[in-house]
Amino acid sequence: xxENLHHFFRAARGAGVRLSPAxxxxxxxxxxxxxxxxxxxxxDTFLLTLAKSQDEKKALGDCFDxxxxxxxxxxxxxxxxxxxxxxxxxxxxxxxxxSDAGSDAAQDLGPLxxxxxxxxxxxxxxxxxxxxxxxxLSDIRYFTQRGIFSGxxxxxxxxxxxxxxxxxxxxxxxxxxxxxxxALDGLRDTVREAVSQALMLYGREEAENLRNEILRxxxxxxxxxxxxxxxxxxxxxxxxxxRERYSKPRKRxxxxxxxxRRTLRRNAAWGSVPFLTAWKRKHRDKPKIxxxxxxxxxxxxxxxxxxxxxxxxxxxxxxxxxxxxxxxLIEVSDILEAKSPEEAMAEIMAKVGFGSSDYxxxxxxxxxxxxxxxxxxxxVIVLGDARSNNLDPRADILRRxxxxxxxxVWLNPEGRMAWGWxxxxxxxxxxxxxxxxxxxTAQQLERAxxxxxxxxx
Amino acid sequence: xxxxxxxxxxxxxxxxxxxxGYIASRQIATAVYxxxxxxxxxxxxxxxxxGKTELAKAIAAWRGLKxxxxxxxxxxxxxxxxxEWKYAKQLLYTQILKDKLGEVLxxxxxxxxxxxxxxxxxxxxxxxxxxxxxxxxQALEQTAGCVxxxxxxxxxxxxxxxxxxxxxxxxxxTIPELGTIVAVAAPTVILTSNxxxxxxxxxxxxxLHLHIGFPEQKLEERIVESRVPGISxxxxxxxxxxxxxxxxLDLKKLxxxxxxxxxxxxxxxxxxxxxxxxxxxxxxxxxxxxxxxxEAAQPQxxxxxxxxxxxxVFG
Numbered sequence: 092x093x094e095n096l097h098h099f100f101r102a103a104r105g106a107g108v109r110l111s112p113a114x115x116x117x118x119x120x121x122x123x124x125x126x127x128x129x130x131x132x133x134x135d136t137f138l139l140t141l142a143k144s145q146d147e148k149k150a151l152g153d154c155f156d157x158x159x160x161x162x163x164x165x166x167x168x169x170x171x172x173x174x175x176x177x178x179x180x181x182x183x184x185x186x187x188x189x190s191d192a193g194s195d196a197a198q199d200l201g202p203l204x205x206x207x208x209x210x211x212x213x214x215x216x217x218x219x220x221x222x223x224x225x226x227x228l229s230d231i232r233y234f235t236q237r238g239i240f241s242g243x244x245x246x247x248x249x250x251x252x253x254x255x256x257x258x259x260x261x262x263x264x265x266x267x268x269x270x271x272x273x274a275l276d277g278l279r280d281t282v283r284e285a286v287s288q289a290l291m292l293y294g295r296e297e298a299e300n301l302r303n304e305i306l307r308x309x310x311x312x313x314x315x316x317x318x319x320x321x322x323x324x325x326x327x328x329x330x331x332x333x334r335e336r337y338s339k340p341r342k343r344x345x346x347x348x349x350x351x352r353r354t355l356r357r358n359a360a361w362g363s364v365p366f367l368t369a370w371k372r373k374h375r376d377k378p379k380i381x382x383x384x385x386x387x388x389x390x391x392x393x394x395x396x397x398x399x400x401x402x403x404x405x406x407x408x409x410x411x412x413x414x415x416x417x418x419x420l421i422e423v424s425d426i427l428e429a430k431s432p433e434e435a436m437a438e439i440m441a442k443v444g445f446g447s448s449d450y451x452x453x454x455x456x457x458x459x460x461x462x463x464x465x466x467x468x469x470x471v472i473v474l475g476d477a478r479s480n481n482l483d484p485r486a487d488i489l490r491r492x493x494x495x496x497x498x499x500v501w502l503n504p505e506g507r508m509a510w511g512w513x514x515x516x517x518x519x520x521x522x523x524x525x526x527x528x529x530x531x532t533a534q535q536l537e538r539a540x541x542x543x544x545x546x547x548x
Numbered sequence: 549x550x551x552x553x554x555x556x557x558x559x560x561x562x563x564x565x566x567x568x569g570y571i572a573s574r575q576i577a578t579a580v581y582x583x584x585x586x587x588x589x590x591x592x593x594x595x596x597x598x599g600k601t602e603l604a605k606a607i608a609a610w611r612g613l614k615x616x617x618x619x620x621x622x623x624x625x626x627x628x629x630x631x632e633w634k635y636a637k638q639l640l641y642t643q644i645l646k647d648k649l650g651e652v653l654x655x656x657x658x659x660x661x662x663x664x665x666x667x668x669x670x671x672x673x674x675x676x677x678x679x680x681x682x683x684x685x686q687a688l689e690q691t692a693g694c695v696x697x698x699x700x701x702x703x704x705x706x707x708x709x710x711x712x713x714x715x716x717x718x719x720x721x722t723i724p725e726l727g728t729i730v731a732v733a734a735p736t737v738i739l740t741s742n743x744x745x746x747x748x749x750x751x752x753x754x755x756l757h758l759h760i761g762f763p764e765q766k767l768e769e770r771i772v773e774s775r776v777p778g779i780s781x782x783x784x785x786x787x788x789x790x791x792x793x794x795x796x797l798d799l800k801k802l803x804x805x806x807x808x809x810x811x812x813x814x815x816x817x818x819x820x821x822x823x824x825x826x827x828x829x830x831x832x833x834x835x836x837x838x839x840x841x842x843e844a845a846q847p848q849x850x851x852x853x854x855x856x857x858x859x860x861v862f863g
Binding site: 109111113114117120121124125131132135136138139140142143144145148335360361362364366 | 558574575578579581582585586588593635636639746749752753756757758759
């Protein structure tokens, strides 16, 4: 059972419950107290000792149900020993016990064939469970391994012998051979199912990690429609991580000078002997972000994710104003805040999206109406490829924005190689920016935003 | 009632708490049982008013232990939660003992000799006599054991959480000047949280994590039965059914168990035997705490009463 518990812990990790060895020790101590006999108590015990949040409790509960629905290999352990024995001495023992198979021709068949013909479900299930643990099925991680593990399990169950039997039988007893072949197909299906279930239990985390890793480094602009939802999920994850990292109470203010007034008052009780000291606190800027997003056809998808990330970050940065532009510029903060991401994106796109971009015109729009939003505490982020269709880039406005703000960051989804070629105005703009970065993948996006938030910590 | 040794089984916990008027679900009873068996604190999370604090009180009453309560708030620190030096007393004693000090040091000819003599004197002023124990230290000093309730831990700062870690894992506190103080008898620790702030992993992993949500209908009926004995069975069924319907609405603050109990008391006071439309409308403010919520619930009242009564007949 101990072995089984370890398998369960691994399965729980696969289900997304973060378990440290110390927690598994606690769980084992607790289980030792309550015993295994009562499933509901066992389940409660795991939920109490292992899961640390509601989500985790749910995941762990599902995982528990899935896991303990499988037949336990340890129960069938004594059979295991028997099976090994009988394999060596198959001919001698099996000839007698075989009468229920109903056929004389079945006399010198291998153990697996006997088992299949006798159609004892429990025995077969136990045999599969044994073979699974022999093939260490719990090591399965990726869906590509399904074939290998199915093969290993069938090998461990003695499929080689079964094939020989089948060959012999087709010659001597075609009817029985047919029955056996059908049973074998059934067995294959059952094994495949067991492997799939194991993959679900043990492989979920790795598969997800792999997929996220690929997605994280894929160019945002070239994401296929079916991946968009996964990408949104990933972006939300990134936002959550950033939030966890930066929303910690910003209390650990660095000490400034001694606050004489407060120190004296605090120590009045003991004759103003300064036992307790009070310090002046250093002032820290509140984060303010103004985001300008190019939503013209070429970069629309990237800005989509970008706006999503910025607005998922609301809990860290309370003061975010977002603007979208292609031909002209509008404020979209309200739309993003009031609606679900999908609806908001659709509305923004309908209003200003997909046009051909006019950076000069849009910057002029911004200067005319919203320049006051930029203060010395503001970080201004511009997201765009700086391709202005050979119109006047109005770099002078960008210079003024840069001068008013704390930082001016330009995130460009194009590679550095492309900057300055064709109608790209990037070199002209970049002289006025504090930071210029390439930002084509989710990972780069995360780093860029993380840096921006970090400057306020 | 005064039973100090850990209870024998989960059922014993359940009946023991029930005797104190706390109807525990299976999950809660298992948590309390395990907490005693493997000596771990319980971190209780859940919406306000589902009986997180009550649980600690019930355990204390059932096992005949003293309950020590530490209410957390922003800015709570070591000095208020753990221990503090009695500065004033130290100061006073130095004043009084000034002359004595002169006598002790009188024999010393040089500053060096005086210092040596002072060293022999030891750290009198940083001894146990001058420590003012606050709730956490008090809890460790209880010889008979106690129930330590750390209420609304999510209201405190992250620094305070780290301060708790030593107590939660080993039931001991280290005071730099005195050394480590280990609990005489390990207290039963209950931490409560409304999930206002995410607690640190280090804290969570030292505790059993118990989530108390709104109870199921049957359980809630039993809770009302034990808390408001005078209530008729039909009314009880109806009102609990009604509240369960209310909880399906999208409200700012859903009514929790404490509101259920309050409402039951109010209905008993009004000598109601059945749920009536007018009466519900008049007393809705006991259940719902926001004007907007009351407005949202008003139009549904009749349907909910009807549903609840139907359940009462067939359920």
